[in-house]
Amino acid sequence: MQTKAAVLWERNTPWSIEDVELDDPKDGEVLVRMVASGMCHSDDHAVTGDLPVSLPMVCGHEGAGVVEAVGPGVSRVKPGDHVVFAFIPACGECPSCSTGHQNLCDNGAGALGGLKMDGTSRHHAQGQDLFTLVGLGTFSHHTVVHEWSCVPIDPQIPLERACLVGCGVTTGWGSAVYAAEVKPGDDVAIIGIGGIGASALMGAKLAGAERIFAIDPIELKRDEAKRLGATHVAASIDEAFGLIQQETWGRMCSKVIACVGVGSGADVAATMRLVSKRGRLVVTNIHPMHETEVQLSLCDLTLMEKQIVGSIFGSANPLFDIPRLLRLYVGGQLDLDAIVTNTYPLEDVNQGFADMKSGANVRGVITMS
Structure with a gap:
């Protein structure tokens, strides 16, 4: 079939909206009509090269849609099902999955390079095979993914x-809770109040944190942090140091979560100054x-x-935590509406990322027509 997708042909160039030929799903694969895709900073990492992905590529990894067809052997979903994509596939059976670490799935890692499990592509444009970011490619009206x-x-x-919850919310919430x-x-x-940081803030609040210090240079994001439950805000780590020292009587924070757009090793020492004795720094940002x-x-x-801990996908189990977080949303305990600043059609994907980098969005979402 033919569909529309945003294709990244070269590093540090805009995404191009292209007609894409999409193959039928093969063994274990699913054809999904995309309805919406979050715009995550990790997609921009593919543009800048901070993530060394293969090109040309259909980016996007934070998506939700409706199953239209399934290939042979698929048992997890059926046509008509509404699905969210876990940006790291989870087979549910490997040693990592079976010990409660689906975010580190051993078998699902095979899809993260951008090709299907058999080493081929289902997406093609201008006579070339296309890779898809972490095997998904949600910046498209349709995509083929593995059922995992x-x-x-x-629905x-x-x-x-x-x-x-396919990426940012689960990543942030899990960074705080797990x-x-x-x-x-x-x-x-919490350092950086984008989609991930805002979700970490909501997770910390739900977990019972007494004081939550939200740190971001953008006033819009500091204001949003206060609305989501931050008790204090600061524009920088240096500014936050004095504030935290005063409010905690010098004890500092038992938990610090780094959620900035692009991390820097030069900032780790300053960040660790915010951490208390026996406290923990969680490095979530790339x-x-x-x-x-x-x-x-x-x-x-x-x-x-002190401790430094890395976390991918919020150390969560997507098969359990994605439905769980959506139940919290329905029950009014997780405010997904608040973190969506603007929505865009697929054709405006480049404007959406320009807004992200300028600080105009907590989270932008692409909606497919």
């Missing part, structure tokens, strides 16, 4: 909001792949028994 990427959801939930293990009474600092140097006082790390 599909999580069926209640009453609007897909324009459900798409957000990776940071926020407990009632904790003081928590750092450039080539970056290998970090500024950090190892003496402070040892003598104060």
